Amino acid sequence: MKRSLFVELRAARERKRPIAMVTDLESGAQALVDDKESLGDLTLDKLQLVTVREAIGLDKSGKLADGKTFVQVYAQPPRMIVVGAVHVTQALLPMAQTAGYDVIVVDPRRAWASEDRFPGVTLMTDWPDEAIKMLKPDQRSAIVVLTHDPKLDDPALLAALDSRAFYIGALGSKRTHAKRVERLAELGLNERAIGRIHAPIGLPINAKSPAEIAISIMAQVTQVRRGAPRRVPDAEAAA
Template identity: 50%
Template sequence: MTATHDAIPECALDWHRRGLRAALATVVETWGSAPRQAGSQLAISGAGEIMGSVSGGCVEGAVVTEALEALQDGQPRLLTFGVSDETAFAVGLACGGTIRVLVEPVGEGPAALSPVLLSDLVAARSARRAVALEVRPEGWSRRLLSPGEDAAADARFRSDRSGMEEDGRFLAIHNPPLRLIVVGAVHIAQPLLTMARLCGYDPTLIDPREAFGSSARFPGETILSDWPDEALAALAPDARTAVVTLTHDPKLDDPAIRAALASPCFYLGCLGSKKTHARRLERLEAAGFTADQIARIHAPVGLDIGAKSPAEIAVSILAQVTQVLRLGG
């Protein structure tokens, strides 16, 4: 599932199919303190509707104007915005940075973004398949690249960063959405799932206790009532998955922890005091887990920010997940 604010290609394709016409604007390069990173997108309809962002509001108006013109002439364009570049457009970035934005009309013209290619991109995103959209401004050729097809794209898949290559092509990386698997439908899980979705995660809650994992307590959430190890086996955590256990009940947490340690998930955090965690480590060691495997566990879970309430603890957990994702460790 793709969060609405991230479903920009999907929005553009829907507008095109409904006959409203559509263009896609994509940040391809940034310098200085630009507000959005390369790969950030804005969809523009023929009526001037927008979804997404390329600058947090600084230059969207000018991009929409250019996009509407692109829909008229069928020609993509590379735009530069910034306050420090004398050759840039008059519209500046309030933060002082500089960005280049690629604007592509969706259509059948020789230079336009093909609806078929856009549909293939949307299908890959829906199937959680990593894919890169390669755009060559010289000639406006485009193609989709899967992992293993191109060394430069593979490096960008690993770093999760879109950008321009030295050979002049732009690689827009579309990795599968990040996932957060939470074991334990406790109070902390309620704000944690909401915050995680806002940060672009696709969250899943696991708790076999029906009184805890109810839709009344977690409206709209994906809730699995299977035993944690069975649920994790079905979910198959990958390198874009974080796992958090919150019950500090060995009967529930331990099966989930063992399953997570056997997976390539990028983060595993466990609620519980230092004393609780020490006993947890003894059980894992007795079960045959190595010191290196056990060292992957972040416990007590979350950054030490003095959090007290369930919402504050959720902030500390998501902050630590972000730290590990972006900085490693």
């Protein structure tokens, strides 16, 4: 990989733009391709460019039909939006980061969402629904709601359910969740929308400590991302 292409590749990553490095495995020639241009000493024909751009969209690396041209997609990492800068969040954060997520912590309570408690983390002190709207969660985003306070949890869930996030989970016992379901139903949400919420959050492993609860959440997020069918809102909810 030529230094110049490496620098461009890094710059694209910094700008959080999905990009692909395309390599002719026989000659070593390379092209760096994004949605607009193609740089480097490898020339791709129109059809190849279309295929490469499709691969970028699907985040799927692999060889082209000729069997000698390899496409390495550099997608953006998945995101985890955690609402509630609580103790469980402190335990969940390093796990999610290790698993490759960009983590954003949202909590309007500044005493909770402090630099001291979350050094070096992207913190937002906006109201949860506003923060989530600003973050525009997509199908590679997980939303984890942990404040345990309906004033914060409910708006967060409303905004989350209005997105295509692949995972939405909320902390709270079965009883807490039953009350939550009632409130959300009163706000006009249908059963299907409410059913997207994983609650009580996490896989049932009898987690007790904040770290154990974080493990159960991380396991469930992974399970949904890698295995279980994705639940996406119906067309009218997404519109």
